[in-house]
Amino acid sequence: MTTVALAVGLALIVLPHTLQLRRVEPAWAAALWFASLLARAGAVLVVIGWMVILIPRSDAFVAATQWCWHAVLPYIATHLNLTGHGVGDAALLLPLIAVGISAAATTYGVVRAARMVRRYLRRFSLGPGPRGSVIVPGREILLAAAGIRRPQVLVSAGALLHLDDDELAVGLEHERAHIARRHRWLLLAGEVARGLGRAMPGASAAMNELRFHLERDADHWALRRRDDPLALASVICKAAATALPIGAIASLGGANVAARVTELMDKRTPTPGVRRRLAGRLLAVGLAAAAVGAAAPVPGAMALPAGTNDIRHCPD
Amino acid sequence: MKHDASFKGDLQAELMRVLWTVGPGTVEAVRSRLPEAQRSAYTTVQTVLNRLAERGLLERERQGKSLVYRPVLSEAEYVSSSIRRTLSSASSSAKAAALAEIIGSLETAELDDLRQRSKAIEDRRDR
Numbered sequence: 001m002t003t004v005a006l007a008v009g010l011a012l013i014v015l016p017h018t019l020q021l022r023r024v025e026p027a028w029a030a031a032l033w034f035a036s037l038l039a040r041a042g043a044v045l046v047v048i049g050w051m052v053i054l055i056p057r058s059d060a061f062v063a064a065t066q067w068c069w070h071a072v073l074p075y076i077a078t079h080l081n082l083t084g085h086g087v088g089d090a091a092l093l094l095p096l097i098a099v100g101i102s103a104a105a106t107t108y109g110v111v112r113a114a115r116m117v118r119r120y121l122r123r124f125s126l127g128p129g130p131r132g133s134v135i136v137p138g139r140e141i142l143l144a145a146a147g148i149r150r151p152q153v154l155v156s157a158g159a160l161l162h163l164d165d166d167e168l169a170v171g172l173e174h175e176r177a178h179i180a181r182r183h184r185w186l187l188l189a190g191e192v193a194r195g196l197g198r199a200m201p202g203a204s205a206a207m208n209e210l211r212f213h214l215e216r217d218a219d220h221w222a223l224r225r226r227d228d229p230l231a232l233a234s235v236i237c238k239a240a241a242t243a244l245p246i247g248a249i250a251s252l253g254g255a256n257v258a259a260r261v262t263e264l265m266d267k268r269t270p271t272p273g274v275r276r277r278l279a280g281r282l283l284a285v286g287l288a289a290a291a292v293g294a295a296a297p298v299p300g301a302m303a304l305p306a307g308t309n310d311i312r313h314c315p316d
Numbered sequence: 317m318k319h320d321a322s323f324k325g326d327l328q329a330e331l332m333r334v335l336w337t338v339g340p341g342t343v344e345a346v347r348s349r350l351p352e353a354q355r356s357a358y359t360t361v362q363t364v365l366n367r368l369a370e371r372g373l374l375e376r377e378r379q380g381k382s383l384v385y386r387p388v389l390s391e392a393e394y395v396s397s398s399i400r401r402t403l404s405s406a407s408s409s410a411k412a413a414a415l416a417e418i419i420g421s422l423e424t425a426e427l428d429d430l431r432q433r434s435k436a437i438e439d440r441r442d443r
Contacts, residue, residue: 109410113403117414120402126389129372137393138400143418154415157394160371161328168371171418178416187413194409211412215420230441237434239419240427257419258426261433265440 009046012039016209017202022259026216030186033210037190040197040206048095055091099196106195110188114148121152129155131172141239143171145178148188153179158242166231167238170222174232177221183214212256219260233264327364330354332373332387332394340377340386 016036021029055061065088121134129135133153136142141163142156153175155168163171178184187210194207223229236257334349335341341349347361356364365385368374375386403411412420 106409109407110413113406113410113414116402116406117399120399124393124398124402126393127372130370135372135388136399137389138397139394140397142399145416146414148414154399156399157373157389160368160373161332161394165367174418175416183416184413187416191409191413207409211420214416218416230437234434234437234441236419237430237437239417240430241434258429258433261430261437265433265437 006046009039009043012036013043013200013202016206021209021213022263026213026220030210030213030217033206033213034186034190034193036206037193037197037203037210040200040203041193042197044099044197044199048099051095052092056088061088061091099199102198103192103195106191107188110148110191114146117146121146121154126157129160130168131176133172133175135160140242141235143175143235143239145175145184148184151179151184159239162238162242163235164231166226166228167235170226170228170232171235173222173225174218174235177218178214181214181217181221183218186214187211208256212259215256215260216263219264229264233261236261236264327354327356327360328368331361331364331368333391335374335385335387336391336394340384342379342382342384344382346385 012032012035016032019032021032065084121136124137126135126137131153133155136154136156138156139158139161140156141159142154143159144154145151146154153172155172159168159171190207190210194203197203219232222232240257330350331346334346338345338349343358343362343365346365347355347358350356350361365374366376369376369385373388375388377384377386399415403415406414
């Protein structure tokens, strides 16, 4: 059972990097990358769980905890209260603390950014815009879905002034898609999973791919409501053309926007059948369950009897 | 039709510039301040001003028999890019999770590529 779970976890981590997911329906691709991030987080927790069990049994650990530090380093060990037990406890807790801090820092960063957006809107919002959006200052073309608990579509004055009716309508539909499809929760969960699985190679690339496929999903959702891929491609290019140099941030997923524009220019409205959509959702649920299953051995490992973590103390 | 929409995009910006310069005004007052070369028909200017009002950039107020158009935002607010400044201290991943933008983060080379594609898209939309 554990072997199967490990095989599934490993497959979820490696497979998305080898498959051509940019040709796949975005919901499927996003589900795979999200599952890959969960599997990474699960794998890190499994490794920590095993370390908690295996390290106390290793010779090095036994030597370190049984070593009478105060006899070898009389002044420093006494002054710093350095004991074998302390070193043993730290060795067991450090990886857990490091992962916990990483996940907490990621979550705090997202919550802080969401709070900044809320404060910004309270201070700078210019009033209601088209289709329930909020107008914000700025001549650059900015269309964004902002906020976590009560998301809103932001539209800049520059977008209202420089986009034609078709571009504005399809651009707003794209942002409404992020809200309607609850992408923010997937992004938030993905960021936390990335924070947990940061030690695993490819975690940031997986997060960038998840973001990319959620953008594609929003594109497809918008095009099902307004069949105008060229107008959407045009908004993306116009937004890029007015982007200030300070807004151009190098990222691992740097080729993503051009890939979206190419897809929009080459392809007309995707209309997946009901069966395909259902299969996509089933796959998403299955993959999420598999990823959770891969992490399942951790609680089991933690629940082992205390005697298995045998830290032997040196005599006083 | 598409050409007309793009032309109106330019006219929209010009009309806002007039309103920021001279303050609130009627259709005729705004039209008379347009440069000679860009002075469109009364109904065209009226249509574009109404479009700007529907988008939330102008307020309309009836004064006597005519409507007076007033900008909702100042020119200083238009030129500011306060959202990027506000979020500048947030990490790019936190920013991306809290603000799903239509373009997201870009590399400089990609910006140039997209600017070039923009022309090709305009050509295809005009067809």
